[in-house]
Amino acid sequence: MPAIHLPRTIRIGGGVLADLPEVLAQNGLSRPLIVTDAWIESSGLLERVQTLLSAAGLASRAFTGVVPDPTIAAIEAGCAFLAEGEHDCVIGLGGGSPIDSAKMIAVKGTRRVPDLKAPHQENTPGLPIIAVPTTAGTGSEATRFTVITDAETDEKMLCAGLAYLPQIAIVDYELTLSKPLRLTADTGIDSLVHAVEAYVSKQANPFADSMALSAMRLIWPNLPRACKDPADREAREAMMLGALQGGIAFSNSSVALVHGMSRPIGAHFHVSHGLSNAMLMPVITRWSAPSALPRYADCARAMGLAEAAESDQGAVGRLVEALHQINADLGVPSPKAYGIDKARWDHLLPLMAQQALASGSPGNNPRVPEVDEIVELYQAAWG
Numbered sequence: 001m002p003a004i005h006l007p008r009t010i011r012i013g014g015g016v017l018a019d020l021p022e023v024l025a026q027n028g029l030s031r032p033l034i035v036t037d038a039w040i041e042s043s044g045l046l047e048r049v050q051t052l053l054s055a056a057g058l059a060s061r062a063f064t065g066v067v068p069d070p071t072i073a074a075i076e077a078g079c080a081f082l083a084e085g086e087h088d089c090v091i092g093l094g095g096g097s098p099i100d101s102a103k104m105i106a107v108k109g110t111r112r113v114p115d116l117k118a119p120h121q122e123n124t125p126g127l128p129i130i131a132v133p134t135t136a137g138t139g140s141e142a143t144r145f146t147v148i149t150d151a152e153t154d155e156k157m158l159c160a161g162l163a164y165l166p167q168i169a170i171v172d173y174e175l176t177l178s179k180p181l182r183l184t185a186d187t188g189i190d191s192l193v194h195a196v197e198a199y200v201s202k203q204a205n206p207f208a209d210s211m212a213l214s215a216m217r218l219i220w221p222n223l224p225r226a227c228k229d230p231a232d233r234e235a236r237e238a239m240m241l242g243a244l245q246g247g248i249a250f251s252n253s254s255v256a257l258v259h260g261m262s263r264p265i266g267a268h269f270h271v272s273h274g275l276s277n278a279m280l281m282p283v284i285t286r287w288s289a290p291s292a293l294p295r296y297a298d299c300a301r302a303m304g305l306a307e308a309a310e311s312d313q314g315a316v317g318r319l320v321e322a323l324h325q326i327n328a329d330l331g332v333p334s335p336k337a338y339g340i341d342k343a344r345w346d347h348l349l350p351l352m353a354q355q356a357l358a359s360g361s362p363g364n365n366p367r368v369p370e371v372d373e374i375v376e377l378y379q380a381a382w383g
Helices: 016-026 038-043 045-055 072-083 096-107 181-200 206-228 233-251 257-269 273-291 293-302 312-329 342-358 371-382
Strands: 009-012 032-037 061-066 089-094 129-133 145-150 155-160 168-171
Touching: 009 016, 009 233, 016 045, 016 129, 016 168, 032 038, 032 045, 032 072, 032 096, 038 045, 038 061, 038 089, 045 061, 045 089, 061 072, 061 096, 072 096, 072 145, 089 096, 096 129, 096 145, 145 257, 155 257, 168 233, 181 206, 181 233, 181 257, 181 273, 181 293, 206 233, 206 293, 206 312, 257 273, 257 342, 257 371, 273 293, 273 312, 273 371, 293 312, 342 371
Parallel strands: 009 168, 032 061, 032 089, 089 129, 129 168
Antiparallel strands: 145 155
């Protein structure tokens, strides 16, 4: 049986951001570096967090240089900022990019980021990591992974190991109430992909399965609700819990082919991670399902798409159809409709396929592709 790894402390619910000073104190931490981005700073949330900490007698500094799809250069800048202060922990405040950045800044030290990419496993802890997610999507608050982009090679590097697992996660759905539609949709589908891939992965196990199925039950009916009415607190709470459970599921199982193929799209064409997952999910599910029909059928039933008595084949048919439909409903564009240059797309397909395979994620897929099959799947997803 696999070992199960979780944050030491998880606070969940509306308003639990207020618990941050107490939780830090319980863990003997008092000098946090907050890692975030310019949007969180401009929204007033950073000031709110720093005021909260200051009122409890905790001195903090903030690095606001996080960029989307965090780059090595941004990580190096964050590490230099960390070294200028005397910090005993790192808080990632924001979506996946700030939390992933916080993880690497807390762990890297003087090493080169490319030396830490998978298959390397980094298990020696750095500074304690505290994750405060503001999007219901990445699940990074509960995972032992971070993804950093090498801007020189356009490669999204998966870095893995227990060192990246946050010690504390503060999961407050109220922080998502102001999320715009596109971000709600893309991060929500990202969460769904985490859950489905964890469940069908070759690394699946009973603990991760329970988290994955619960995440699907929460995400599928509530994603359209959260997109339709951003102030729907019940839907927002369900999406936040589903994202957390999806993160726990894939951190203790794995992601698979969708994620492996998604990262190169993000690296080369700067498509957001959740959106590139959504672009690929229906095509890859249809291709992969024959190799794990009962598992995909379980997903369809958990999402309420098929009755228990329906055949696995019928249930999976409904699943693929529903994945196409939710992309249409939520305005998910194909790579073509997104505006990606066709000539550059075609030229990069062999490299993208090789990068996808090299990430290791496709090896966990129920049906493991060759390079030429990945190229064909990219071509099928194009339009």
